[in-house]
Amino acid sequence: MPINYYLFLSLALFTIGMVGVLTRRNAIIIFMCIELMLNAVNLLLVAFSKMHYQAALEAGQLATQAGVEGQLFVFFIMVVAAAEVSVGLAIIVMMYRNVHSVDINFLNRLKH
Amino acid sequence: MSIVQILFWVLAAMALFSALMVITSKNPVYSVLWLIVTFFAISGHYILLNAQFLAVVNIIVYAGAIMVLFLFVIMLMNARQEGAGGSKRWITLAGTVSGGIFLLVLVAALKDSELKTRTAMVMDGQVGLIKVLGNELFTRYVVPFEISSILFLSAMVGAVVIGKKE
Incomplete structure (x- = not known):
C-alpha cells in the first residue's frame, strides 16, 4: 500500500479533528476531537513503522527490529492519552459543577 | 482491485x-x-x-x-443541548476554511515528497506482533514503561483530587 494513502488519510482525520476543535463550543466534544487528532497521528506512526520495516527487509536484513520504535511510541501515546482523559474529564466535571454548563464561552472569565 | x-x-x-x-x-x-x-x-x-x-x-x-x-x-x-442554538455561523465558516487551508498546504507540501515511491507493508511482517513488542517493552523500554505507571498513579490521584467535592 503506498504510504501516501496513509499520509493523506491521517491528514484528513487530523484536519477533521482540528475543525471540530475550532467550531464546536461543547467542551466534551472539543475533548473528543483532540482524541481524534491523537488517533490520526497514531495511525500515521504505525504506517511509517511498517514502511521502515519493509525497507529494512528489502535491504536484506532478516529478523530486523526496524520500525518497532514507532509502534512502541503509539503504545506510550495511548498511555498518556488515557491519563489525559481521566484528568481532563475531572476538570470538565468540576467546571460543570461551578458554572452548570460545559459551554466553553463561559470560561472567558479567565480573561479578566 | x-x-x-x-x-x-x-x-x-x-x-x-x-x-x-x-x-x-x-x-x-x-x-x-x-x-x-x-x-x-x-x-x-x-x-x-x-x-x-x-x-x-x-x-x-x-x-x-x-x-x-x-x-x-x-x-x-x-x-x-449546546446552549442558544450552537456555534455562530461565521465561527463555523472560519473554522472550516482554516482547516481546509491547513489540509491544502500540507497536501501540497507532501504530495511530491520523497515518500511518493515508498510503500507500507500490509497483511504481513513480524514487527507488530505481541512477542516482538513485548520483548522490546521489557528490555530496552522498561524504564519508560515503569515511568508510565507512575504517570497513571499521579493521574488517578489528580482526578480524584479535582473531582472531589470541597
Whole structure:
C-alpha cells in the first residue's frame, strides 16, 4: 500500500479533528476531537513503522527490529492519552459543577 | 482491485465519514457513538497493517475505557443541548476554511515528497506482533514503561483530587 494513502488519510482525520476543535463550543466534544487528532497521528506512526520495516527487509536484513520504535511510541501515546482523559474529564466535571454548563464561552472569565 | 485495497478504501471511508459525523452531530451522545465507530475503523487499519497488538489495545483502551468514561460524564451532567442554538455561523465558516487551508498546504507540501515511491507493508511482517513488542517493552523500554505507571498513579490521584467535592 503506498504510504501516501496513509499520509493523506491521517491528514484528513487530523484536519477533521482540528475543525471540530475550532467550531464546536461543547467542551466534551472539543475533548473528543483532540482524541481524534491523537488517533490520526497514531495511525500515521504505525504506517511509517511498517514502511521502515519493509525497507529494512528489502535491504536484506532478516529478523530486523526496524520500525518497532514507532509502534512502541503509539503504545506510550495511548498511555498518556488515557491519563489525559481521566484528568481532563475531572476538570470538565468540576467546571460543570461551578458554572452548570460545559459551554466553553463561559470560561472567558479567565480573561479578566 | 485486490482485497487489501478494497479493505483499505472501505475502512478509510468509514473512518472519515464517522469522524465527520462526530463533529457535526448535535447530540454529544451521538458524537461519542460515532467516535467509537471511528476507533473501530482505525483498529481495522491496524489489523490491515498487521499491528495486532495495537489493534487490540486500541479497542480495549480507546473504544472501551475512554469512551465509557466520556459516556458516563455526559450522562452525569445531562449536557444535551449546546446552549442558544450552537456555534455562530461565521465561527463555523472560519473554522472550516482554516482547516481546509491547513489540509491544502500540507497536501501540497507532501504530495511530491520523497515518500511518493515508498510503500507500507500490509497483511504481513513480524514487527507488530505481541512477542516482538513485548520483548522490546521489557528490555530496552522498561524504564519508560515503569515511568508510565507512575504517570497513571499521579493521574488517578489528580482526578480524584479535582473531582472531589470541597
